[in-house]
Amino acid sequence: MSVLYNRVALIGLGLIASSMAHAMRRAGLAGEIVGTARSAETRDIARELGFCDRIVDTAVLAVEGADLVVLAVPVGAMGAVAAEIAPHLQPGATVTDVGSVKRAVIETVAPHLPDHVHFIPGHPLAGTEHSGPRSGFAELFDNRWNILIPNGADEAATEKLIDLWKGMGANVETMDADHHDLVLSVTSHTPHLIAYTMVGVADDLSRVTDSEVIKFSAAGFRDFTRIAASDPTMWRDVFLANKDATLEILGRFTEELFALQRAIRIGDGEALFDYFTRTRAIRRGIIEAGQDTDAPDFGRTGKHK
Amino acid sequence: MSVLYNRVALIGLGLIASSMAHAMRRAGLAGEIVGTARSAETRDIARELGFCDRIVDTAVLAVEGADLVVLAVPVGAMGAVAAEIAPHLQPGATVTDVGSVKRAVIETVAPHLPDHVHFIPGHPLAGTEHSGPRSGFAELFDNRWNILIPNGADEAATEKLIDLWKGMGANVETMDADHHDLVLSVTSHTPHLIAYTMVGVADDLSRVTDSEVIKFSAAGFRDFTRIAASDPTMWRDVFLANKDATLEILGRFTEELFALQRAIRIGDGEALFDYFTRTRAIRRGIIEAGQDTDAPDFGRTGKHK
Known part of the structure; x- marks a missing residue:
C-alpha cells in the first residue's frame, strides 16, 4: 500500500x-x-x-x-x-x-x-x-x-x-453517533461495568478470602477480572460520557437479572434452561463471524492451538 | 506414576x-x-x-x-x-x-x-x-x-x-461443602448468571441488531458470550442447587451495581475511578498465581503467543 x-x-x-x-x-x-x-x-x-x-x-x-x-x-x-x-x-x-x-x-x-x-x-x-x-x-x-x-x-x-x-x-x-453509543453500551460499556462490579463484590466479601478468589478464578470469574483490569481513567470517562445509553442498558439488565433471580428463588428450572439455551446461539454467531476463536477456553489450553 | x-x-x-x-x-x-x-x-x-x-x-x-x-x-x-x-x-x-x-x-x-x-x-x-x-x-x-x-x-x-x-x-x-458453595458462587456461579443475562439483554434489544452485536462483540461482550455458551442443563441445575449462596451474592452484586449506577447518574467520576482502580489489583493477583495468562486478549492476538 x-x-x-x-x-x-x-x-x-x-x-x-x-x-x-x-x-x-x-x-x-x-x-x-x-x-x-x-x-x-x-x-x-x-x-x-x-x-x-x-x-x-x-x-x-x-x-x-x-x-x-x-x-x-x-x-x-x-x-x-x-x-x-x-x-x-x-x-x-x-x-x-x-x-x-x-x-x-x-x-x-x-x-x-x-x-x-x-x-x-x-x-x-x-x-x-x-x-x-x-x-x-x-x-x-x-x-x-x-x-x-x-x-x-x-x-x-x-x-x-x-x-x-x-x-x-x-x-x-x-x-451515526447515537447509534454507536447505544450499540457500544450493549457490547462493551455495560459488560465492563458489570465485570468491574462483580470483581468488586468478590473483593468485599470477607468470608471468602482474596487468595480463594484468586486461586479459584478459573471457573468464570477470570474473564471478568481481565475486563475489570482495563484502564480506570478511560472507563471513568466512558461512563460519564455515555451516561444515557449506559443507564438504559443497565435498566434492562437489572430487569432481566431480577427475572432470573426470581426463577432461581421459586425453582423454575424450565425458565432458566430456556434462557441459557437461547444465549448459546449468539455465541455461535460470533464464532461464525470470525470475531472470536472456537478453541476451548480461548485457546489457553495447549492442545487446541 | x-x-x-x-x-x-x-x-x-x-x-x-x-x-x-x-x-x-x-x-x-x-x-x-x-x-x-x-x-x-x-x-x-x-x-x-x-x-x-x-x-x-x-x-x-x-x-x-x-x-x-x-x-x-x-x-x-x-x-x-x-x-x-x-x-x-x-x-x-x-x-x-x-x-x-x-x-x-x-x-x-x-x-x-x-x-x-x-x-x-x-x-x-x-x-x-x-x-x-x-x-x-x-x-x-x-x-x-x-x-x-x-x-x-x-x-x-x-x-x-x-x-x-x-x-x-x-x-x-x-x-467444607458450604464454604465451597459460597466461594464458587462468587468465582463462578454468579458470573455465569450475569453473563447469561447480559447476552440475553443484547438479544432482546430491537434497536440493536443481532448482526451488530455479533460484529462488534470484540469490545468486552465476547467474553460474556463464551461464558454464556456453557451447557444449559448443567447451569440450570447449579442455580437450583446453590440457590442460597447465589441469591446472597446476587444481592450484594445488585447493591454495588446500583451504587455505581448512581455514580454515573450524578457524574461522580472520582467514585468510578477509585472503584476501577481497586479491581485492577485483583487481576494482577490472578496472573501472579498462575491462573491466567498475562498475554493481551488471552493470547488471541498473534504477536504474543
Whole structure:
C-alpha cells in the first residue's frame, strides 16, 4: 500500500496510538509519524521504543503541517486538546479520534475546530487489558472493526480515512453517533461495568478470602477480572460520557437479572434452561463471524492451538 | 506414576469424564476405565473415540467391581444415579462426583450410599464452553484446582483420591461443602448468571441488531458470550442447587451495581475511578498465581503467543 498521509500527528501515546504507529509503519501508510503525550515519561518511553519518527513536547508542535491528526487521549481530555490545537491545524487536514463514545466527543471537540478541517470521529473496537506506549503492537486492529462517524464530513476525506484503517488491518463500518453509543453500551460499556462490579463484590466479601478468589478464578470469574483490569481513567470517562445509553442498558439488565433471580428463588428450572439455551446461539454467531476463536477456553489450553 | 485404582467407573461421559479418562491414561493411573452414559448416542461416540477400555449400557454394569466410581452427570441427576448404583457398589470402593455444587450433592447422594463405601465429593475447577464426549482432552486439569470435600471420610481413601487428581495434573484443595458453595458462587456461579443475562439483554434489544452485536462483540461482550455458551442443563441445575449462596451474592452484586449506577447518574467520576482502580489489583493477583495468562486478549492476538 502507498502513503496516504504525509504527516500523521498522534496526540496521546497509549495502547491505541502506539498500535496505530506500528500498524501504519507495517503497511507504509504515513510519510512521517509525529507523536506527543502529556507526560514526559510517556514521551521518553515512546522515544526509546522508536515507533514514531519524531516525538515532540506539545500537541501544538505535533499538529504542525500534519494532514491527519489523531486524538488518542481519554474522552474527558479531548475538548481541551481540541481547543489547544485548533488554531494550529493545517487547512484541509483531517482530524479524527479513537474515543469509546462518540456523541460526547462530537459535542466537546467539534465546536473548537475551524471550518477548514475535516472532523471524522472514529472508534476502533480493539484493545487489550494493557495500556501505555509499551503495550502497542501492529496486529491489534487486524480483522477488528473500526467504526467511523462521518457526521456530514467531506466524502473524499472520509474515504481516505477508511483506506487508512483498512490498511492497518481493520474492517470499517460507518454509523451515526447515537447509534454507536447505544450499540457500544450493549457490547462493551455495560459488560465492563458489570465485570468491574462483580470483581468488586468478590473483593468485599470477607468470608471468602482474596487468595480463594484468586486461586479459584478459573471457573468464570477470570474473564471478568481481565475486563475489570482495563484502564480506570478511560472507563471513568466512558461512563460519564455515555451516561444515557449506559443507564438504559443497565435498566434492562437489572430487569432481566431480577427475572432470573426470581426463577432461581421459586425453582423454575424450565425458565432458566430456556434462557441459557437461547444465549448459546449468539455465541455461535460470533464464532461464525470470525470475531472470536472456537478453541476451548480461548485457546489457553495447549492442545487446541 | 503407578496404577491407583484397578477399575474406575465413569458415569456420564461429557467434557469432564472424558477428560478424566484421557488424563488417567496419560499418567497410567487406572487399571481399567469403564464408562457409561444415559444416551446411546453418547455411548456410541465414546466407543468410537476409545478413551475408555469398555463402554457399558448401564450405571449398574459400570460400577461392578469398580474401586472408584465417578458421578459425572448433571447435579440434578445425581440422586437418582446414586439410588440406582448403591446396591451394586463394591465394599471399600470410593465414590466421588464432579458437580459444581457440593451441599446439594451431599444431601441427595449420601443417603443412598451404603456404609461400606467412601463418599468424597469433588469439584474440578476446569472446563471449556464445549460439552460432550468429543470435547475432552488430557490437559484439561493441568495446573487447575480440584476441590475435594472430605466430609469425614476415611483418610487413606481421601489421600488416594487426592493422588489421583494430582496425577491428572490438578492441584487439590479441601474444604467444607458450604464454604465451597459460597466461594464458587462468587468465582463462578454468579458470573455465569450475569453473563447469561447480559447476552440475553443484547438479544432482546430491537434497536440493536443481532448482526451488530455479533460484529462488534470484540469490545468486552465476547467474553460474556463464551461464558454464556456453557451447557444449559448443567447451569440450570447449579442455580437450583446453590440457590442460597447465589441469591446472597446476587444481592450484594445488585447493591454495588446500583451504587455505581448512581455514580454515573450524578457524574461522580472520582467514585468510578477509585472503584476501577481497586479491581485492577485483583487481576494482577490472578496472573501472579498462575491462573491466567498475562498475554493481551488471552493470547488471541498473534504477536504474543
